[in-house]
Amino acid sequence: MTNREIHVRFCELGKESRRIVNELVAMLPEIARLEIFKDYGCASVYEYACKYAGLSYAVVQKALWVEEKLVEAPKLKEALREVGVHKVALFATLANAQNDAALADKVKHMSKPALQELSKELRGNATPKMTIDLDAELQFLFNKIKKQLGIESDQEALKAIFKAHLEQKDAMKQSHKKVQNIPGDEKSKNKKQLSEAKNAADTQPTKSHPIKAPSGEHISVSRYIPAKIRKEAISKTNGKCTYPTCIKTFENLHHQDYFAHTHNHQNLVPLCKVHHEYAHNGLIQGENPQLTLSNETNYYDELYRKARR
Template sequence: MKNYKKTLHERFSNYGANAKLWMRKCELLLPEIERARVWEEEGFGSIYEYAAKLAGMSKEKVRDSLRILRKIEDKPGLMKVAREKGLRAIRPVATIAEKEDDKFWADKAENMSVNTLETFVREIRHEKSGHMTTLIEMDLDPEIAEELKKIKGQNNWNELMKQLLEIREKQLEQEIPETKKTTARHIPSKISRYAKAKTNGTCCFPGCLKKADVLHHTDRFALSKEHNPNKIRPLCKAHHDLAHRGLIQNEDLPPQYWKIQKQPDKTDMKFMIDQKVINYKKTKFA
């Protein structure tokens, strides 16, 4: 029974992988087909009809593929990744990549998951756009709204919120657990509770509102052999991944100072450890 299921699964995965591969080949031919207007000669009304009837591609997919390919056609590095991994893998960088940094982006698209790559691009865009103030809309009960307005009085909201946050911070500080020196990776519950409480379980990277998936040791547990409550930060999957690629700057400072950097600091001990772990995972799961 088990063998039968295994065989079925193997056949299905094998066909699926082939179907994807051939679909990728079709997608990559679209720009040329469009330029040469091949469909006309073959008696089709449009490239959409042509692609739908011959390859089962939706109109949306044709349009999307053409749009992305037009942007990367002059970038051989990204084209290579598109051929190997499909357009999905390079979509996040299609509009940000320039000819001069084709190699840089190709390398990222080759090695990062789509989720991590999207986050990385968003961060870099954000940095380019600079600092802004933020307007937050809140659904509040009338009594709470009244009370807040009262204590704000003639001052501004920013001042009041700062005060409230400081009170919260002081309260948390009173509960800081002690650093635990140990060889056990498992984070003691007191420490993990404290680490999560600071952001209420949200990823601590500036601007990210995703739920944290991981408690991350900014000093790398393999190096420090300790659980220091102030060096353990909650991170979402993508930001955790970026951290281990050495792409978060100022990781030793509080998260409000964190920034995405385009290149890792290769002289950092942490970077060397992270590389080892990444390579280990590659050989293990490849």
């Protein structure tokens, strides 16, 4: 077997093994309810699950707990067979008859980190807060700069200070680059362009679209986002993920109005990986992203969801 063949076989078996474990776990509540374990020399369902399937105490406990919690969420319970108990358990205390279908859809299509974030947010624990103690010297400096800036609000003043600092750093970087721009550096430049283009790839990996401009002439809009437009989009949030409560640096530029449909680079939204998943799973809609637990996805979202699986 070649290395590639070994790897492919390993992944196939891994997938199969996860499917089997999910099936076994889904059977546990019934085994417990009917006390089937007693007929086979076991004192509890825990002992039975360990003896006959090698399942750990923690997994059995989770499976029984989830079963108990999901009485009003049959769709989410059913999804357990497909995605396993761990993803479903994240929503066990949140699920109800109203959100059952939406949550079942999310556990089937989203990654574990994104689901963890969603669960946190639905429980109201997602707003980050940071407290910094300022000693006398720092308070003096802060008040002095605030006065110079003429800004009353502490938050607005801090924003202005940080922004000025970043802009200054950017300007320094730019002038440094100009000095360093020596011939023979093409290779690294190409590499950078490639990674930028990859990052920019959103819903559909299309190279270029000849489209008709309003004036009548044909123009070609490339999937590659020009540096200027890219920079504009990122500067709107200073490189932060656009999602209001997120403190991560953006990782993807998301086409809010679906690139493949409109062929332009307007409405580019910088998002981290997790919130990009939100966007393609019907959780973020509109210009200013707020969480909506909906199942509204379009054709391009479906492409994204398929590619992720």
